[in-house]
Amino acid sequence: MPGAVLPFAETDCGSCPIRYRAVCSDCSNEELAVLDAIKSYKTYKAGSTIVWAGDEMQFIGSVVVGVVSLSKTMEDGRRQMIGLLLPSDFVGRPHRSVAPYDVVAVSDVTLCRFRKVPFEKLLDETPSIRSRLLEMTLDELDAAREWMLLLGRKTAREKIASLLLVFARRENHLQLSRALGQVIFDLPLSREKMADYLGLTLETVSRQMSALVRERVIALHSRRRIIVPDFARLMNETGDDADGGLPA
Amino acid sequence: MPGAVLPFAETDCGSCPIRYRAVCSDCSNEELAVLDAIKSYKTYKAGSTIVWAGDEMQFIGSVVVGVVSLSKTMEDGRRQMIGLLLPSDFVGRPHRSVAPYDVVAVSDVTLCRFRKVPFEKLLDETPSIRSRLLEMTLDELDAAREWMLLLGRKTAREKIASLLLVFARRENHLQLSRALGQVIFDLPLSREKMADYLGLTLETVSRQMSALVRERVIALHSRRRIIVPDFARLMNETGDDADGGLPA
DNA sequence: CGTCGGCTTGATTGTGCTCAACCCGGGTGG
DNA sequence: CCACCCGGGTTGAGCACAATCAAGCCGACG
Numbered sequence: 001m002p003g004a005v006l007p008f009a010e011t012d013c014g015s016c017p018i019r020y021r022a023v024c025s026d027c028s029n030e031e032l033a034v035l036d037a038i039k040s041y042k043t044y045k046a047g048s049t050i051v052w053a054g055d056e057m058q059f060i061g062s063v064v065v066g067v068v069s070l071s072k073t074m075e076d077g078r079r080q081m082i083g084l085l086l087p088s089d090f091v092g093r094p095h096r097s098v099a100p101y102d103v104v105a106v107s108d109v110t111l112c113r114f115r116k117v118p119f120e121k122l123l124d125e126t127p128s129i130r131s132r133l134l135e136m137t138l139d140e141l142d143a144a145r146e147w148m149l150l151l152g153r154k155t156a157r158e159k160i161a162s163l164l165l166v167f168a169r170r171e172n173h174l175q176l177s178r179a180l181g182q183v184i185f186d187l188p189l190s191r192e193k194m195a196d197y198l199g200l201t202l203e204t205v206s207r208q209m210s211a212l213v214r215e216r217v218i219a220l221h222s223r224r225r226i227i228v229p230d231f232a233r234l235m236n237e238t239g240d241d242a243d244g245g246l247p248a
Numbered sequence: 249m250p251g252a253v254l255p256f257a258e259t260d261c262g263s264c265p266i267r268y269r270a271v272c273s274d275c276s277n278e279e280l281a282v283l284d285a286i287k288s289y290k291t292y293k294a295g296s297t298i299v300w301a302g303d304e305m306q307f308i309g310s311v312v313v314g315v316v317s318l319s320k321t322m323e324d325g326r327r328q329m330i331g332l333l334l335p336s337d338f339v340g341r342p343h344r345s346v347a348p349y350d351v352v353a354v355s356d357v358t359l360c361r362f363r364k365v366p367f368e369k370l371l372d373e374t375p376s377i378r379s380r381l382l383e384m385t386l387d388e389l390d391a392a393r394e395w396m397l398l399l400g401r402k403t404a405r406e407k408i409a410s411l412l413l414v415f416a417r418r419e420n421h422l423q424l425s426r427a428l429g430q431v432i433f434d435l436p437l438s439r440e441k442m443a444d445y446l447g448l449t450l451e452t453v454s455r456q457m458s459a460l461v462r463e464r465v466i467a468l469h470s471r472r473r474i475i476v477p478d479f480a481r482l483m484n485e486t487g488d489d490a491d492g493g494l495p496a
Numbered sequence: 497c498g499t500c501g502g503c504t505t506g507a508t509t510g511t512g513c514t515c516a517a518c519c520c521g522g523g524t525g526g
Numbered sequence: 527c528c529a530c531c532c533g534g535g536t537t538g539a540g541c542a543c544a545a546t547c548a549a550g551c552c553g554a555c556g
Binding site: 155156200201203204207223 | 543544545546552553
Binding site: 190191192202203206207209210223 | 502503504505
């Protein structure tokens, strides 16, 4: 009812949509078979909390479908999102049971979950998984550091533009719809969640979105559907230099 | 001349001061011997840049002595420190040649450097190193996320208190000097570097430091030497809850 | 039709930034 | 020895950007 029900059906790893990008991407068929034995799929409704900060995390796994946020909350309610996980991203940490942050399903989400203990054992025995996990963790670390620059130094407008660009880039890569100018995509986040991610209030987010519309940097199809008429124009608003600030 | 010359002399790994905390901490004696063959020590003067953002990083290694900062700079000069490395911390990233940030010696620094290619080969072959590196990277990621909360949501005063607490904690752990109340330590950072790390201006840092002195949360021995008369009092100023916000 | 949640917009406030002057201590050169 | 300078640090006045407080809009749904 809330949005289309996701058409993801459980499959064997061979036909998994994230087969070639997730933590298991370098696995041989034999290794996949072992993973297969300890995995199970679970879906979460949009808005539901997957794990609360401080609670024990019984599993480790991959995002198969949907968007997951990681966030911390201070005693007085101030909240900061500290990670946004998209399909193929990894959830949880080996050899650590208590989650240091809330894990929340932003949209309807399907996780591929591995039971913790067997997975840790497998991790210790399987170089291909461990290497891939290291690689993914280093990528996450780079992304976190990029976000630290945004949180510490960028203006509200630059923050908004940077976030929009993240989604626009992703869309641009997935779709071949790149007239190389125009991009259209759906925002997976509410204004409030955007504020959580950017270290702003939701009013400031709303105002800056309106300003970007007024100045024709973006247009709104609906509240959540964004049109970027000129990719380069949006990039100019992020404060990053031309090559995007994320050197490969 | 500037500060005491560091008395670190090259040693074999067995008597290295970071032997049991660095990336090599889980290595057997045989593995250490291999590392020994590809390592070399290098020292850097306080203030010198070890690697510039965008430049090729020819090595990978560990901080043995001193403090190293990682920071990003925007075109217009806004700067954000995104990591602070202390002895035993790891510098560089396997299978990546270009540094995405400046690496700067904050104090006089000694690095234990491994030549990149042989180290990567070793990493692929040696589970103990790979596991340890994964563990350290996950710790760095947790620290980065903690800092994201600080950058996005904390007030100037809370930021300062949090940073002071980082150093106070470290001192408190190293020294047995814990009267459990009073702690004394040297700030390794100038006001400007503190500002870079906290996402503030140096004026704001100076003002908040003065305010904390005025309210007797801290006292200054000299500009750089801090006295914390009451550890708990300082913790109260960080905005974190009692258990410190860094659940193990 | 009324309500409710997500979002927008307005008025006002306040925290931290900017610009600017000045202080302090150490090193240098006359 | 003193005068000077210079870098790091402090302090002040005014300002600007984003937060806060508050009202109202819009679309979905009961």
